[in-house]
Amino acid sequence: MNTAVVTGAASGLGREIALDLARRGWRLVLPVRAAARAHDVTAAMRAMGALAPLVVECDLSDHGAVRGMCRTVTGEGPLDLVVNNAAAGGGVDTTLRETNSAGVELRMAVNAVTPHLIARELSAALTPTGRIVQVGSMGQLPLDLDDLNYERDYAGIEAYCRSKVALVMSAIELARSGVPVNVVHPAREMPTPMVLAAGFPVASTLDDGTLAVLRVALDSELAGVRGAYFHRFERAQPHDQALDAHARGRVVAWIEERAS
Template structure:
């Protein structure tokens, strides 16, 4: 008997089953099980919700990059919890849209202030114009990724200054306002990419060997080292400094320059995998919210948080000597542009 004849014989034996409703039942059951397992895996990848229900009524929060993505969701949640949110944004129109959402909430309070983190002069102007007697929470959230090599007018590589050095300067300029609060908090939003990166102290602009991934990773590693060293510098004050990892998040402006978005076909084909494996912006904001609101963290400083818990970052991120060297070099880099005779570098 030929193979084709054997195949026909097998089909004839199974024809009563194939003609019944059982194949449909099995197909539906398998489909449901696949959906359930997919949703369960998706929920696992999304990480935990902020475990704290605490409110921040009467407190003022400055969030950079609050017009979209993780920053937007962080701003909305902290406003729901009673915070007066200052949206520090580059795109004023987008910032106003978020502010309108907040003001539509019961007792929602929001202000919009324009700042370009890639310009130290803009950061200085923002800080000078910020009419606050005290600041309770500063969230250094704004950032760029996958940007081609570009130096600013002030001479800094775009990832380095936008993600790190601009926030370094902003933090020091706002430090007196943070110290004036009952308990000031500084939260640096880092990224998982710091693990595969290092700090190029002799080439922070990566002029010798640039890649967008290394530039992004270096800037995010620098934010953790900044939190680690400033946590030590400010340990005897009322101000804490911590870094958070939001996880891998889809639906942010970072993805615009990503290879995943390089063509429509690639972008379309990757959508199911991105949905399955990456967090959405609400999930990505949970650790920032936790670091901002939890009273259990009032004494926590110099730490690294991920999925709403203290975690261990890379070995480079725990190098205290490297953290101190980067801090000292960063002070030298910002001083010529902003003339800060009163930068706070000690516990006093």
């Protein structure tokens, strides 16, 4: 039986990805902030006759908790897929700079450091054909290499877009070390809690995004592809800064410091 870890599965795109895999007979491991948040998706899986997921409580902004979650998941046996879908968005008040308990700007903490940490820690538990998919975004802006914690002139939407460039940088470097990881922009604005809370007009369905993520996760034609960025179904160029080895080295070193 195949086993997948899906973050952010309590709602939105992550929920649809988890349910699609459950319909295929996969066993799901769902890290959530509180177990109660997984009640709906668990009930939906049971209603379709699928296996109930293993729910692991974990605040994904707390990197100590994330390391503990990874140890728990690794102890559950081999993994075939990890989908890092959870993300912190621009926020309703885009001028409000938030941090995690360690003082790391929240978008970088959740959208870049956490998926890097999960990919690094869980890669050893993957089966030989296992894959890691990081859910990225076409919304990408260059990082200020002298202000990676975004302490100057803060804007939440820009912080989100910077974190998604950092996510691509992380994937490229992890792939260079042998981790089977890729990044995919699933679809334009889908009706996720993040998009709806921000008031953006909906441009795509959750099915649109699910299909794009699962293609990168499961398509046999992509076996062996690592460190790539996909715009939906096509391999694409990320922001130029992600391809700059010097910039990438500085950003990933910063991420590693906070993930350690």
